[in-house]
Amino acid sequence: MAELSFNLLHTLDPRRDAYGFALRPQHTQRYKEYAKIYKEEEGERSDKWKEFLERLAISDQPCSSDEEYKETLQVEATECKVETVLESEESDESSGRKSISDGSKERDLEKEVHHSKETKTHEVQTWAQIRPSLSAIEIMMSSQIRTSKDMIDEQKTISGDHLPSIEEAKSPGGASEEEFDGDIYVNATSDDNANAAGTVTAEVDKVSSKNLFPLKEEVEFLVRGGVPKDLRGEVWQAFVGVKTRRVERYYQNLLAQEASDGEHKEHEDSSGVPKKWKRQIEKDIPRTFPGHPALDDNGRNSLRRLLLAYARHNPSVGYCQAMNFFAGLLLLLMPEENAFWTLVGIIDDYFGGYYTEEMIESQVDQLVFEELMRERFPKLVNHLDYLGVQVAWISGPWFLSIFVNMIPWESGPALVTTKDAGDAITLLQSLAGSTFDSSQLVLTACMGFLAVTEARLQELRTKHRPAVLVVVEERSKRGRVWKDSKGLASKLYSFKHDPVSLIEEKKSTEGGDSLADEDKSSLNGTTNLDELLNGLSVDSELDSLPDLQEQVVWLKVELCRLLEEKRAAVLRAEELETALMEMVKQDNRRELSARVELLEQELAELKQALADKREQETAMLQVLMRLEQEQRVTEDARISAEQDAAAQRYAVHVLQERYEKALASVAEMEKRVVVAESMLEATLQYESGQSKAHASPRSTRNQDTPTRKTGLLSFGLGWRDRNKGKPTDVKESNLSHSTNEGMDPSSSEKETKNEQKET
Amino acid sequence: MASRRRMLLKVIILGDSGVGKTSLMNQYVNRKFSNQYKATIGADFLTKEVQFEDRQFTLQIWDTAGQERFQSLGVAFYRGADCCVLVYDVNVMKSFDNLNNWREEFLIQASPSDPENFPFVVLGNKIDVDSGNSRVVSEKKAKAWCASKGNIPYFETSAKEGFNVEAAFQCIAKNALKNEPEEDIYLPDTIDVVGRQQQRSSGCEC
Numbered sequence: 004m005a006e007l008s009f010n011l012l013h014t015l016d017p018r019r020d021a022y023g024f025a026l027r028p029q030h031t032q033r034y035k036e037y038a039k040i041y042k043e044e045e046g047e048r049s050d051k052w053k054e055f056l057e058r059l060a061i062s063d064q065p066c067s068s069d070e071e072y073k074e075t076l077q078v079e080a081t082e083c084k085v086e087t088v089l090e091s092e093e094s095d096e097s098s099g100r101k102s103i104s105d106g107s108k109e110r111d112l113e114k115e116v117h118h119s120k121e122t123k124t125h126e127v128q129t130w131a132q133i134r135p136s137l138s139a140i141e142i143m144m145s146s147q148i149r150t151s152k153d154m155i156d157e158q159k160t161i162s163g164d165h166l167p168s169i170e171e172a173k174s175p176g177g178a179s180e181e182e183f184d185g186d187i188y189v190n191a192t193s194d195d196n197a198n199a200a201g202t203v204t205a206e207v208d209k210v211s212s213k214n215l216f217p218l219k220e221e222v223e224f225l226v227r228g229g230v231p232k233d234l235r236g237e238v239w240q241a242f243v244g245v246k247t248r249r250v251e252r253y254y255q256n257l258l259a260q261e262a263s264d265g266e267h268k269e270h271e272d273s274s275g276v277p278k279k280w281k282r283q284i285e286k287d288i289p290r291t292f293p294g295h296p297a298l299d300d301n302g303r304n305s306l307r308r309l310l311l312a313y314a315r316h317n318p319s320v321g322y323c324q325a326m327n328f329f330a331g332l333l334l335l336l337m338p339e340e341n342a343f344w345t346l347v348g349i350i351d352d353y354f355g356g357y358y359t360e361e362m363i364e365s366q367v368d369q370l371v372f373e374e375l376m377r378e379r380f381p382k383l384v385n386h387l388d389y390l391g392v393q394v395a396w397i398s399g400p401w402f403l404s405i406f407v408n409m410i411p412w413e414s415g416p417a418l419v420t421t422k423d424a425g426d427a428i429t430l431l432q433s434l435a436g437s438t439f440d441s442s443q444l445v446l447t448a449c450m451g452f453l454a455v456t457e458a459r460l461q462e463l464r465t466k467h468r469p470a471v472l473v474v475v476e477e478r479s480k481r482g483r484v485w486k487d488s489k490g491l492a493s494k495l496y497s498f499k500h501d502p503v504s505l506i507e508e509k510k511s512t513e514g515g516d517s518l519a520d521e522d523k524s525s526l527n528g529t530t531n532l533d534e535l536l537n538g539l540s541v542d543s544e545l546d547s548l549p550d551l552q553e554q555v556v557w558l559k560v561e562l563c564r565l566l567e568e569k570r571a572a573v574l575r576a577e578e579l580e581t582a583l584m585e586m587v588k589q590d591n592r593r594e595l596s597a598r599v600e601l602l603e604q605e606l607a608e609l610k611q612a613l614a615d616k617r618e619q620e621t622a623m624l625q626v627l628m629r630l631e632q633e634q635r636v637t638e639d640a641r642i643s644a645e646q647d648a649a650a651q652r653y654a655v656h657v658l659q660e661r662y663e664k665a666l667a668s669v670a671e672m673e674k675r676v677v678v679a680e681s682m683l684e685a686t687l688q689y690e691s692g693q694s695k696a697h698a699s700p701r702s703t704r705n706q707d708t709p710t711r712k713t714g715l716l717s718f719g720l721g722w723r724d725r726n727k728g729k730p731t732d733v734k735e736s737n738l739s740h741s742t743n744e745g746m747d748p749s750s751s752e753k754e755t756k757n758e759q760k761e762t
Numbered sequence: 763m764a765s766r767r768r769m770l771l772k773v774i775i776l777g778d779s780g781v782g783k784t785s786l787m788n789q790y791v792n793r794k795f796s797n798q799y800k801a802t803i804g805a806d807f808l809t810k811e812v813q814f815e816d817r818q819f820t821l822q823i824w825d826t827a828g829q830e831r832f833q834s835l836g837v838a839f840y841r842g843a844d845c846c847v848l849v850y851d852v853n854v855m856k857s858f859d860n861l862n863n864w865r866e867e868f869l870i871q872a873s874p875s876d877p878e879n880f881p882f883v884v885l886g887n888k889i890d891v892d893s894g895n896s897r898v899v900s901e902k903k904a905k906a907w908c909a910s911k912g913n914i915p916y917f918e919t920s921a922k923e924g925f926n927v928e929a930a931f932q933c934i935a936k937n938a939l940k941n942e943p944e945e946d947i948y949l950p951d952t953i954d955v956v957g958r959q960q961q962r963s964s965g966c967e968c
């Protein structure tokens with residue numbers, strides 16, 4: 004059923020931790036990193052505990068509840084029948100209508116119920132047995148509960164008229180029960196009559212003297228090291244002494260009444276859970292560990308039943324926000340009824356007055372906590388003071404939800420560096436956010452608060468309580484003032500900075516006649532005492548009708564308050580002085596600002612320089628650009644010049660070629676000239692030869708030819724003569740007389756032919 | 763110097779349990795809505811930087827626990843508030859009726875210097891529920907109440923849909939600013955100290 008689903012589900016969901024609480028996304032990574040370490044630590048813890056418990060089990064064998072446990076198991080079979088009868092009867096009771104005619108019978112029944120309690124374990128799923136080996140702890144704790152139990156019983160008889168049968172049976176029946184049972188649990192011993200229960204207490208004492216004191220140290224050590232997850236629920240129950248507290252059927256009756264209330268609502272408005280609590284519970288149920296897998300419909304129903312039952316069980320508390328978280332956590336760790344009794348134990352005993360309408364104790368504890376903080380971590384508190392943060396703003400929610408919601412896991416050296424109140428609180432709250440690795444914190448806290456003992460706490464509590472009470476009283480009075488007369492209230496504001504007149508104002512409302520009172524008192528002396536005396540006289544004058552005693556009490560309180568105020572003022576003055584000193588110390592602010600200015604100046608200079616540099620850079624850039632352009636132009640010029648050069652070279656080349664050709668032709672011509680010259684010489688020789696032999700017969704016949712030849716020769720010779728002075732100029736003349744040349748060779752050729760023919 | 767120090771505006775959100783104070787604050791600061799808020803214990807708070815008339819402000823929003831008995835516990839932080847936001851659920855008459863109590867409670871505890879003119883802003887939340895069919899407090903009624911208390915600005919919002927939330931907080935910031943023109947400039951200490959130091963130093967030099 005629902006309860007089963009509660010029992011520590013080991014979720015595989017990576018976004019939830021081992022308890023099923025959602026991890027915040029920013030911490031998932033870290034959690035993954037640490038998961039292995041947690042597991043190891045958890046393993047170590049459970050080993051230690053296991054060993055411890057085993058040891059306990061052995062040593063306790065002869066005298067403790069293991070035996071008892073076995074016995075009850077045997078009894079179980081026999082008692083089963085009785086029990087069914089009982090149950091039917093009790094269900095009658097639970098309708099609240101059964102008249103108790105026979106008290107003794109009732110008592111007997113009660114006893115039997117008590118006796119067969121263990122057997123119920125196996126039948127009622129809302130109730131589970133803690134393992135017997137833990138009973139040693141339980142015994143140890145129940146010796147403490149014994150005393151408180153009386154108180155509870157009284158309380159129950161006073162407040163619990165709606166549960167007549169059980170209550171009545173229980174409180175007077177305690178002693179006789181023990182006599183019969185010899186029960187080692189010291190169950191519900193209202194042992195004012197120590198004689199009757201003497202044997203039992205003796206036994207308990209024996210047990211405790213024997214092994215509880217060494218045990219205690221060990222248990223303390225173990226608890227500080229952390230309780231392994233699987234054991235936690237049971238260990239808690241053991242510590243609270245659930246079994247001792249438990250009253251059979253009480254829880255069921257509460258629930259049944261609730262149900263019957265639901266049926267006829269208008270009927271029992273006074274005794275039932277007031278509407279406002281119900282409404283608040285309904286609102287808060289979905290807001291308890293939202294999204295937690297165990298808080299499905301079943302889980303929520305359990306939570307609702309649990310809270311309603313508690314509200315009914317303790318009407319002075321009823322329901323207070325923050326209980327929902329705690330109850331929810333208990334439900335995660337144990338079955339419903341166990342959770343109820345644990346809740347009862349914790350809230351009634353450990354946190355009495357915490358959740359009542361005025362929440363006085365929690366305020367007291369806040370002050371105590373603050374003072375302790377001041378003592379142990381003065382630096383932190385000073386810092387918070389400096390920021391205007393009250394420790395209570397942060398720690399209040401932690402205390403109220405009994406550190407369920409708010410287990411910090413990062414330690415906070417970072418805190419000291421925060422700058423303003425906002426940052427500090429946010430940081431502290433964020434510290435409080437995630438639900439794992441609290442062990443380090445616990446360690447720090449233990450180290451820090453090592454010297455803080457229960458006694459000291461009590462002392463401090465008593466020290467601070469009056470202040471809170473006064474504040475609360477004042478508050479309610481102010482509220483009343485406000486509600487009674489708006490005019491007065493507004494006057495209150497104008498006087499609020501003047502405590503004396505404020506007191507007067509209050510007094511006046513007490514007295515009922517404001518103006519006269521005020522005038523008189525303002526005329527009167529200045530010291531507090533005078534004021535008070537005056538107030539007293541005025542009050543006694545005016546207030547002759549109601550209780551003078553109340554007035555005196557009130558005045559006493561007022562005096563107390565004033566003294567307190569004075570002390571507070573002195574303290575505050577001191578505080579302010581130290582703060583001032585600190586500020587003086589810390590106020591190198593001016594220096595800093597001067598430095599800042601200096602730096603700013605430097606910065607400006609640097610900026611100027613930078614700007615200059617930039618300008619220069621642009622100028623340089625421009626120059627560079629220009630240079631580049633010029634370079635490009637020259638390059639162009641160079642290229643064109645090169646091209647020109649190439650063209651010229653080509654022209655030169657062409658000319659050279661032509662020149663070579665011309666040279667070649669000149670050479671040829673020269674050769675020809677040489678040939679022609681040699682031919683001419685030959686011809687000349689021949690001619691001279693002819694002229695010698697003129698007389699010869701042949702000479703007549705040859706006469707024609709020479710004539711023709713001379714003509715030709717004269718031409719050639721004339722040309723030769725003309726050129727005889729400058730033979731190097733042959734080329735030129737050759738060129739210029741190319742036409743002649745063309746003719747010449749042909750003629751000379753003809754000549755040679757002719758000459759050859761002739762020869 | 764003064765301008766360099768960022769200015770803090772403190773805003774307190776009050777109202778019955780479950781009217782959506784935490785949701786409104788989260789919607790405004792983180793622009794997120796979740797169905798899964800935990801019940802607020804004591805007080806919670808968030809900050810947001812806002813720009814207004816060319817100046818940078820830090821809006822410090824205090825979210826409070828709605829249950830009545832918590833009032834006896836944590837009211838010290840009411841002091842120094844610059845604006846008080848009263849929230850009610852338009853679907854729950856009681857939460858509207860309680861506005862008066864909340865207002866008076868605040869004025870008593872915070873003791874502002876001018877209670878008559880202290881800036882409040884009223885928000886009627888959850889107008890999205892059942893598309894307005896389950897509504898029991900009419901806008902007219904709410905406005906009439908606001909008018910009777912010195913023309914308190916009134917906004918109808920839905921933290922779930924984010925409707926009107928931004929506008930409402932703009933108004934809140936504006937009013938908070940009006941209330942606190944220049945409280946945060948505190949330099950006399952510094953000046954004093956400097957003066958003393960200078961005197962001292964000059965004495966040494968002589």
